[in-house]
Amino acid sequence: MNDSSTSGDLADSLRALVAGLAVGDRLPSSRELTSQYRVGPATVARAIAALAAEGAVVTRPGSGTYVARGLVGGDDDGGDTDWQTVALTDRTVDTHLVGDPLGPVPAGTIPLDGGYIHRSLQPTRALSAALARAARRPDAWDRAPAGGLSALRTVLARIVGGTVTPDDVLVTAGGQSALSIAFRAVAAPGSPVLVESPTYPRALAAARAAGLRPVPVPLDAAGLRPDLLADAFAMTGARLLYCQPTFQNPTGTVLAPERRRQILDIARASGAFVLEDDFARHLGHGGAVPRPLVADDRDGTVVHVTSLTKPGAPSLRIGALVARGPVMERMRAVRLVDDFFVTRPLQEAALEILSSPSWDRHVRALGAALRARCAVLADAVLLEVPGATLTGLPTGGLHLWVRLPSGVDDGALARAARQHGVAVSAGRRYFAAEPTAAHLRIGFAAAADHAELTEGARRLGTALGD
Structure with a gap:
């Protein structure tokens, strides 16, 4: 050349x-x-x-x-x-925590791993009617306020209670969106965030996606341990605690009354925020549901997350953040960067639902159905799964937390269960560090009926035996 x-x-x-x-x-x-x-x-x-x-x-x-x-x-x-x-050198988005590690569920599998209520438990008729009415409004497709519709914020503030006002409420596209906004707004990338151990995997994923380092703090039968929480704040210098005080996922634990004030006092003394995930407020099984931490917080320590998705339907993507002070301005700014506002027709439909007497009737009926399902599944697991131990019978929420016999690998059992036609969640996904023992989270809300719950437990026992 x-x-x-x-x-x-x-x-x-x-x-x-x-x-x-x-x-x-x-x-x-x-x-x-x-x-x-x-x-x-x-x-x-x-x-x-x-x-x-x-x-x-x-x-x-x-x-x-x-x-x-x-x-x-x-x-x-x-x-x-x-x-x-x-090129993808940033590993902060943990795909194993947000996706199903075992892949798509085969047809005919009984879903004991679901985080939503079965269609038969959803208020679908009321939701459809509310959405139809909302879509007919003259302003249905106008831009909604960034913070959410004023009337919806008023209703949500009333549900939270205490001294919360509509100005303290920011409407979000469900609870997961609220968690993502809060983690990015409250803590700087690279900083630690204290979390319950075990805890909700997608909260861990949202924290890591925000560049935070989850630090586990153990639970016991009364919830988060205040003594270990104080030690964790002192050792890490963390300025944020993520917790689920009511019907904790996955354990179903309710934070004891005397510990609620302790947790807030410890956080306040550490100059830290408490991110309270109150996803299960409407998922009680018929008994009294404790007041949220934010209802008794006047100093802006608590950033509260609530959602209508779990008690409503998977596509009712309406949640809220509740907070006071400069942290709310920070979260509003993050929301503007993300997506400006939640679609107006969905907000209008949520307002219709919450303002109707049918919502209270739905919550009561749902609580009774969940209580019955919980009892059926608990009895079936103890009968069909040799050596399994329930850490307690929850009084709210959607799941049982089951400790497995010594020597059983929860990941291997979850894989074997799929092959036997039942889906359960391996407990290791719920720990920010090494798990203390092998567990399964087994749900009772997504199955079609009591017969499926009983059959699912039988299939799980067969998988364990094999």
Whole structure:
């Protein structure tokens, strides 16, 4: 090749070279190519740029040019995305915590791992009617206020109680969105966040996605241990605690009355916020449900999360953050960066539902149904799963927390259970660090009826026996 060779000619020669190499192989340096093909540096640069535009090579400044995909080994129908492994250096989004590690559930599997209530328990008729009325409003498709509709914020403030006002409420697209906003608004990336152990995996995922480092604090039968919480604040310097004081997921624990004030006092003395996830406020099994921590907090220590999704339906993506002081302004700013506002028709429908007597009737009926399902599944697990121990019979929520016999691997059992036609959740996913023992979280809300709950426990026992 002489000095008059074009960059196109050189690009053709390099394509032939790349076709004989493997992905990741390094091409000769620009100096070597200049010498070998007797062209100028600018010609080499243009030829390399052409191949990079095609995706055949990738250039790494200071390192060289490497084979990427495409021309290697002939035609490539599916492409090669291996380069993303290098590009995605930020590992803060934990895909194992937000997805199902065992993959899609096969047809016919009994869902004892679900986090939503079965369709037969949902107020679908009332929801459909409310959404239809909301869609007919003249302003149905207008922009909603960033903080949420004033009337909806008023109703949500009344549900939370205490001295909470509508100005203290920010409407969100469900509880998970609220958690994501709060973690990013309250704590700086790289800082620790204290969490109950065990706790909700998707809260761990949201915290890590915000760049935070979850630090576990153990629970006992009365909830979060204040003595260990004080130690954890002192040792880590954390400025945020995430907890679920009422019907905790996965254990179902309710934080004892005397500990509620202790938790707030410890956090306040540490100059820290308490992120209270009150997802199960409407999931009591018929008994008294304790007041949320935020209802008795006048100093802005508590950032409260609530949601209508769990007691309503999976697509009723309406939740709220409740807070006082500058932290609320920070969360409003994060919400504007994220998505501006929650769609107005859904807010109007939620307002219709909450303002109707049918909502209270639904909550009461749901509580009775969940109480009966909980008892049926608990009896079936104790009968059908040898060596299984219930850590307690919950008085609210959607799940049982079951300790497995010594030597049983909860992940292996969850996989075996799938093969026997029942889906359960391995307990290890609920721990921010090493689990204390092997557990399963077994849900009683997503199955179709009592017969499915009993059959699911039988299949689980068979999987354990095998």
